[in-house]
Amino acid sequence: MWRIRVAREDDETPQAEDEALEPVAEDHLAGRFGRPGPPLDRRNPFMIGLLGGLGLAVAYGIFSGLRNAAGILVLIFIALFLAIGLNPAIVRLRRWGVPRGFAVAIVALTVVALLTGGIVALIPPLVQQTTQLVENVPEYIQSLQRNQTINELVQRYDIVNRVSSALNAGTVGNAVGGVVGVGRVLAGTVFNMLTVLVLTIYFMASFDRIRETGYSLVPASRRVRVRLLTDEILTKVGAYMVGALSIAVLAGASTWLLAVILGLAYPFALAVVVAITDLIPQIGATLGAVIVSLVGFASSLSDGIVCAVFFILYQQIENYLIYPNVMRRSVKVSDVAAVVAALLGVALFGVIGALVAIPMVAAIQLIMREVVVPSQEAR
Incomplete structure (x- = not known):
């Protein structure tokens, strides 16, 4: 009997030790700070509302950031397009x-030289015409005073007193504010032009x-095809720019020749204006x-008609x-597509959309022809 009891005690001792070691092993497997609890219920109404609110807040933050940086993003886009x-x-x-x-x-200096030449051609006529207008104002006033009909109208409608009452402090302040606003617009325009010029040089x-970095973000299995398609699109954008500049230069040269033949004032300035405006589709x-034509009519009636x-x-x-011939050879876009895209x-x-419309149509046509149509044919 004693031996049997001893054997039973020997049998129970390892089991007790195993039972005592089980919590320690579970704590060791669960980690230092215990076993993790069940995951959160994502279908809980509180969690759904919290995640939805966070998503709306993030979306509004992105929208506000893009809206505040819209001006800078447009300048970056223009600089990249020019590059x-x-x-x-x-x-x-x-x-x-x-x-x-x-x-x-060389390319940057050429662009700067063209911009400088255009500014030099445009500023002197504006300054001279404004100076002549200011100098001739007293003569205009005296000629009006000598006109009997004008004097009768002034006396009948009491124009002098009305003008004097209108020229109060508020009117003068508004005029000064308008002048300051025009100065701000000019300063902002100059700043935007310099910003686009500097960014264009950096992008060039x-x-x-930049192109290789963009290609590296594409999966390796599709990188070759994406590279070929993107290079073709970039080539079309460059061809469109060359074609548009060629057409603008031809329009400016024709205008200069016309102005020289008719003897109009500042023919080079008129040619620059026509060349710049011709870039707008x-x-x-x-x-x-x-x-x-207005400058021609100011010279004479026959010059304006011509x-x-x-x-x-x-x-x-x-x-x-x-x-159509230039764009068909350079970008290969149909006339109807070019007009609709513009x-x-x-x-x-606006103007930015008109400038990039035709290259975008060329890119979409290439993607449709090389990607979408083969994918549909393979189904």
């Missing part, structure tokens, strides 16, 4: 053996690095034609002969 358009010139210089740094410097200098050429007839004929030739671009994004 893409000027990159073919850099590539051509590099093929001629020019290092990339020197090629970027690091264009290859749909309405740019008409705007430049109206400006030159300018109006010339621009009517030239716009027909440009719209139906020059522009109209939609102006309606959605």
Whole structure:
């Protein structure tokens, strides 16, 4: 009996030790701070409301950030678009053996020279005409005073007293505020132009690095195809820029020749105005034609009629002969697609949308032809 009891005690001792060690092993497996509890119930109404509120707050924060930075983002987009358009010139210089740094410097200096030439051509006429207007104001007033009809109207409607009462402190303050506002607009325009110029130079200098960085973010299995499609799109954007600049230069040269033949004042300034406005699709050429025609009518009636007839004929030739042929060879976009894209671009994004509309249509056509249509045919 004693041996049996001893055996039973020997049998119970290991079991007791195992039972005592089980909580220690569980704590060791669960970690230092105990076993983790069950996961949170994502279908809990409180969790759904909390996550929804956080999502709305993040979305509103992103929207507010984009809205506040919209002006800077537009400048960055314009600079990047210009860098893409000027990159073919850099590539051509590099093929001629020019290092990339020197090629970027040559293109940048050429752009700066063109901008400086345009400003130098436009500022002197404006300053001179404004100075002549200020100097001739006393003569205009005296001629009005000598006119008997004008004097009768002034006395009948008591214009002098009304003008004097209108020129109070508030009116003068509003006028000064308007002048200050115009100065701010001019300063902001100059700042935006310098910002776009500097960003364009930086983008041109690091264009290859930016492009390769973008390609590295694409999965390796699709990188070759994405590279080929993107390079083709960038080539079309550059071709569009070259074609648009060529058409604008041709319009400016034609205007300069017309102004020289008619003897209009400041022919180079008029040519610069027409070339710049011709870069704006749909309405740019008409705007430049109206400006030159007004200058022609200010010179003489015959000069104004000649300018109006010339621009009517030239716009027909440009719209139906020059522009379609240049864009068909460079970007390969149909006339209907180009017109519709320009109209939609102006309606959605203004002048910027009109400038990038045709390259965007070319890119969409390429993606549709090479990606969407083969995918649909494979189904």
